[in-house]
Amino acid sequence: MKKTTIILTVSLILIICSIGAYLYIFHKPHKNTFNLKAEHTISASELFSAYEEDEDKANAKYLGTIIQVEGEIIKIKNLSGSYEISFIDELFGVTCMLDSVYAVQQKEEINKLKVGKNIKIKGQCNGYLTDVKLDRCVVATK
Amino acid sequence: MKKYIIAILSMTLFSLNILSQQVYIAKNGNINFISETSIENISAKNNQVVSFLKTKKGEINFGVLIKSFKFKNALMEEHFNENYMESDKFPKAKLNGHITNIKDINFGKEGIYSGIIEGKLNIHGISHEINATAQIEVLDKNIAASSTITVKPEDYNIEIPDLVKDKIAETITIKIDIIYEPYEK
Numbered sequence: 001m002k003k004t005t006i007i008l009t010v011s012l013i014l015i016i017c018s019i020g021a022y023l024y025i026f027h028k029p030h031k032n033t034f035n036l037k038a039e040h041t042i043s044a045s046e047l048f049s050a051y052e053e054d055e056d057k058a059n060a061k062y063l064g065t066i067i068q069v070e071g072e073i074i075k076i077k078n079l080s081g082s083y084e085i086s087f088i089d090e091l092f093g094v095t096c097m098l099d100s101v102y103a104v105q106q107k108e109e110i111n112k113l114k115v116g117k118n119i120k121i122k123g124q125c126n127g128y129l130t131d132v133k134l135d136r137c138v139v140a141t142k
Numbered sequence: 143m144k145k146y147i148i149a150i151l152s153m154t155l156f157s158l159n160i161l162s163q164q165v166y167i168a169k170n171g172n173i174n175f176i177s178e179t180s181i182e183n184i185s186a187k188n189n190q191v192v193s194f195l196k197t198k199k200g201e202i203n204f205g206v207l208i209k210s211f212k213f214k215n216a217l218m219e220e221h222f223n224e225n226y227m228e229s230d231k232f233p234k235a236k237l238n239g240h241i242t243n244i245k246d247i248n249f250g251k252e253g254i255y256s257g258i259i260e261g262k263l264n265i266h267g268i269s270h271e272i273n274a275t276a277q278i279e280v281l282d283k284n285i286a287a288s289s290t291i292t293v294k295p296e297d298y299n300i301e302i303p304d305l306v307k308d309k310i311a312e313t314i315t316i317k318i319d320i321i322y323e324p325y326e327k
Contacts, residue, residue, distance in 0.1 A: 030216045063233055064209060064223075079170055079189065091167065097190065126209035127233040129192040131169075133207055 033102065033138045036066045038122050044071030044087035044094040051128040059127060068122045068140050069094060073115050083110060085121060086131075096121045097135040109139040164249065166195040166285055166322035173206060173318050177311040184218060184310065186211040193320050195285065197249040200241035202259060204318075207234050226300050227266060235265045237272075247278055254279045259289065265298040276318075285322040290315060 050058040071087035081100035123137030171191030190210040208229035213219035223229040239261020247255040276289035
């Protein structure tokens with residue numbers, strides 16, 4: 001009688017653990033930019049120049065990394081809840097996407113954003129088209 | 143370098159203007175892709191697509207960053223980037239094409255037109271000629287274009303392991319939705 005209880009308990013624990021592992025592996029959440037440490041802290045113009053001079057070299061250093069970029073806002077676009085902030089130039093500059101998931105958590109910071117204002121933005125570097133693109137961005141408060 | 147690019151670009155644009163060549167750009171074009179199988183439907187969205195449209199000659203270009211494709215499932219996004227698209231090695235996809243029936247489209251008159259696009263699609267470092275039909279809507283100021291194309295991962299040397307082969311469609315549907323604005327500089 002006791003043995004069956006132990007076997008039952010052990011198998012129950014195993015089942016719970018494997019369901020937990022399955023959920024963790026297959027349904028792990030996206031990384032939260034708020035909790036990620038910037039691997040590079042750089043000005044928007046430095047970042048853009050690095051890409052303009054040598055895209056491959058810049059990709060080797062920055063692609064896929066979390067960057068904190070600082071610059072003067074030249075344009076703010078509201079794209080159905082997400083905000084796109086441009087530095088330097090709309091087409092030839094650095095573009096940061098503040099995705100709606102983060103934007104709703106930073107209403108206060110976003111309301112304060114203005115063209116001409118200097119800000120710091122933290123996000124993932126996706127690469128270079130005519131501009132350097134970052135997404136999953138948040139307004140950096142530090 | 144930047145100054146040169148801008149100088150060359152503005153010169154080109156200037157001369158194009160003389161020829162009444164209009165350049166339209168889109169910075170936030172949408173590309174979604176969908177993989178449908180009986181087991182699972184997988185989709186991803188990208189709203190950072192850059193596209194240029196030159197209405198006189200009908201030239202059309204797209205630039206897409208692979209890392210800008212967003213999945214609901216974080217693990218799928220990771221596999222997509224690391225295992226299938228190898229986005230560290232091949233960070234972007236490109237389409238350079240032209241509208242072959244440009245004569246049928248009056249960019250000066252509002253309306254809905256059907257365009258035939260031929261071009262070279264580069265994904266995962268491999269190029270293939272493709273053609274597609276697009277719906278082109280000429281609006282008051284802007285131009286809206288949409289199209290659906292299909293792509294086979296194996297044509298672009300994208301290897302899908304046997305383990306997940308049943309879950310990923312052999313043909314991926316790609317939906318393109320772009321709103322162009324006139325480029326003024």
